[in-house]
């Protein structure tokens with residue numbers, strides 16, 4: 001698992017590789033919190049390298065969205081694999097988070 | 111040759127494939143002019159599909175930059191192949207146009 | 221019937237996932253369904269560690285996976301606290317992000333992902349979660 | 356010595372480029388230098404069509420490309436107006452974008468890209484541009 005953060009003019013891209021489960025989701029949680037602590041509240045979560053997301057991961061994403069919105073920002077996600085997308089749909093994530101097909105449209109939405 | 115335009119929140123991405131020479135540069139010129147006529151003045155020219163640029167192409171890019179700047183916008187370019195980059199350098203293009211290594215950082219610069 | 225025992229740590233989760241993936245894929249389950257089984261099992265293991273054992277390192281979890289005629293059967297056993305899944309309310313998603321209680325989709329996902337789910341507690345055998353996924 | 360004649364249209368440019376590419380690459384020129392030769396030739400052809408012939412469809416252009424010991428020699432001939440390249444000022448790039456006269460880098464690029472450039476006009480032979488690129 002590997003988390004990287006890149007700052008653009010109007011948003012921060014966070015990308016992670018590997019699994020987001022009970023074991024690894026706290027690190028993702030920290031990465032999102034760090035972005036917010038730096039005063040940035042627009043986040044693109046690039047999931048191109050993520051191959052598994054358990055409900056713990058979903059909660060981390062939704063918690064981050066909550067914090068972004070409270071700071072008048074927004075979290076969006078992109079590059080979600082088909083399998084993961086289906087499980088995010090089951091959990092109703094799309095009601096709370098915009099999902100973009102590619103990172104350019106995600107970054108370009110801010 | 112194929113030119114596509116995609117509108118994002120703060121910029122328009124124009125991409126072209128093939129050669130930009132005396133034969134094809136008028137079409138690129140038109141594409142840039144159309145963007146500006148639509149009231150958009152921030153352009154990302156994505157050159158990932160471009161494999162040859164003659165001086166006519168360089169002038170079209172610089173003319174478009176002129177027009178963008180006059181409208182308080184900016185044109186930037188991205189995904190420039192090594193061969194093309196060397197010739198743009200010879201022509202001094204970097205004094206007038208920002209060159210980004212990838213389209214995400216180009217779009218993210220607006 | 222392939223069976224394995226895993227220590228009750230979250231670091232077991234990727235190993236469990238690989239174990240399921242290999243057996244279910246070799247049995248002929250398609251990729252999307254293999255993913256769904258892996259996710260259901262991951263949620264079940266996480267819940268056992270957290271809720272039945274009350275934390276990591278409190279006990280082992282046994283997993284068996286059995287390809288049968290109609291699909292794949294999974295049995296997960298632990299020796300932790302028992303519980304009655306019928307007492308657990310469904311998560312809500314008809315709320316705004318601010319109202320959302322950001323916990324509690326594990327059980328819901330397990331039921332959505334698998335075709336049959338059964339939970340039994342027994343003083344001698346411990347807790348037994350049986351799940352089934354059709355081909 | 357591979358030689359070809361191309362009609363003086365801008366649509367000849369990609370064909371000329373392919374012609375150069377194949378011969379120069381087969382002769383062992385590296386990719387970056389092949390590109391530089393192609394670009395110099397493209398600029399020369401464009402100038403001939405536009406300035407020597409005064410437009411498309413006014414005459415043919417002959418190209419020969421010859422791998423020699425030290426590099427590759429290119430000869431381009433046309434029957435259009437002659438001109439004296441020494442009278443042409445260098446393009447400026449020390450200016451702001453608004454002041455920039457957005458024309459006129461073709462000759463400059465040809466000189467930058469090639470190791471030797473020679474232009475001769477002759478009443479009988481027409482205009483002959485000889486260029487040379489070291490291996």
Ligand SMILES: Nc1ncnc2c1ncn2[C@@H]1O[C@H](COP(=O)(O)OP(=O)(O)O)[C@@H](O)[C@H]1O
Nearest residue numbers: 267268271272302303308323324325326327328
């Ligand atoms: N294996 C288990 N043993 C004991 N309690 C459980 C078990 N699985 C779930 N529970 C109870 O059901 C609740 C809902 O579980 P779940 O939907 O997975 O969400 P979460 O674990 O995030 O709270 C848990 O909070 C817990 O009280």
Ligand SMILES: Nc1ncnc2c1ncn2[C@@H]1O[C@H](COP(=O)(O)OP(=O)(O)O)[C@@H](O)[C@H]1O
Nearest residue numbers: 402403406407437438443458459460461462463
């Ligand atoms: N082959 C040629 N025959 C006649 N005139 C030429 C030729 N090549 C260049 N010129 C003259 O030199 C000038 C500069 O050429 P160049 O640097 O290629 O820029 P551009 O063609 O864009 O003006 C041209 O405007 C033209 O007057």
